[in-house]
Amino acid sequence: MRNILCTIFLLSSMTVMCQTADQIITQLVNKINVVTDYSVTANIKADIPLIRVLPVNATIYFKQKDKFKVISKGIAILPKQGFTDVSSFLSKKGTYVTVDGGIVTLNDVKMHLLTVIPTVENSDIVLAKLWVDTKRNVIVKTDLTTRGSGSVTIDYLYGTQVAFGLPDKITFTVDVKKFKMPKSVSADINNSGKNKKDDPKKSKVGTITITLSNYLVNKGISDEVFKKKD
Numbered sequence: 001m002r003n004i005l006c007t008i009f010l011l012s013s014m015t016v017m018c019q020t021a022d023q024i025i026t027q028l029v030n031k032i033n034v035v036t037d038y039s040v041t042a043n044i045k046a047d048i049p050l051i052r053v054l055p056v057n058a059t060i061y062f063k064q065k066d067k068f069k070v071i072s073k074g075i076a077i078l079p080k081q082g083f084t085d086v087s088s089f090l091s092k093k094g095t096y097v098t099v100d101g102g103i104v105t106l107n108d109v110k111m112h113l114l115t116v117i118p119t120v121e122n123s124d125i126v127l128a129k130l131w132v133d134t135k136r137n138v139i140v141k142t143d144l145t146t147r148g149s150g151s152v153t154i155d156y157l158y159g160t161q162v163a164f165g166l167p168d169k170i171t172f173t174v175d176v177k178k179f180k181m182p183k184s185v186s187a188d189i190n191n192s193g194k195n196k197k198d199d200p201k202k203s204k205v206g207t208i209t210i211t212l213s214n215y216l217v218n219k220g221i222s223d224e225v226f227k228k229k230d
Contacts, residue, residue, distance in 0.1 A: 125146055
């Protein structure tokens with residue numbers, strides 16, 4: 001019996017690992033589409049060179065397709081890449097090609113590495129590398145090259161909402177000079193940089209860590225939430 005169980009386990013593991021790139025993307029998109037809407041509480045901590053940004057609490061709202069809003073009393077540096085841009089990009093079948101990078105190890109866990117390249121000219125994403133946990137059917141890490149925000153690395157940590165593919169924690173690593181910051185933050189960076197020569201030893205990389213809690217998934221959100229207020 002033990003040998004039979006071991007054989008079944010090995011065969012199921014091989015099946016997971018032998019999926020094609022297209023099959024993996026299809027399963028990711030299917031999981032994304034299960035979530036019609038959600039709201040979540042976010043604690044946002046930004047570590048950006050040259051500026052001091054206090055931690056901020058915010059409420060994030062999402063609704064299919066591509067409705068996204070952040071409500072916060074402070075300055076919320078919240079990149080959309082990790083919330084909607086990648087998901088929206090992958091959902092548009094026929095607008096990209098996928099290159100299979102095979103099985104790799106990330107944090108001692110076997111992952112499937114995919115490189116996704118857009119085939120349309122107006123895509124902000126130029127290149128996306130995805131580390132996919134095919135057992136849980138989630139993206140664990142993404143390296144993005146974008147036209148608007150330079151290079152962005154996104155690490156995802158899952159817990160309470162892994163069944164929906166929604167993370168409990170997201171860490172962004174961004175190129176500060178190219179990344180699109182809120183106008184007030186951008187002004188601080190520009191003012192801080194005046195009369196100072198660039199120091200090659202100083203980090204040009206910033207991190208934004210978002211801890212997510214109190215998810216409400218597929219409970220229904222009115223379109224009124226996403227309308228701009230005067």
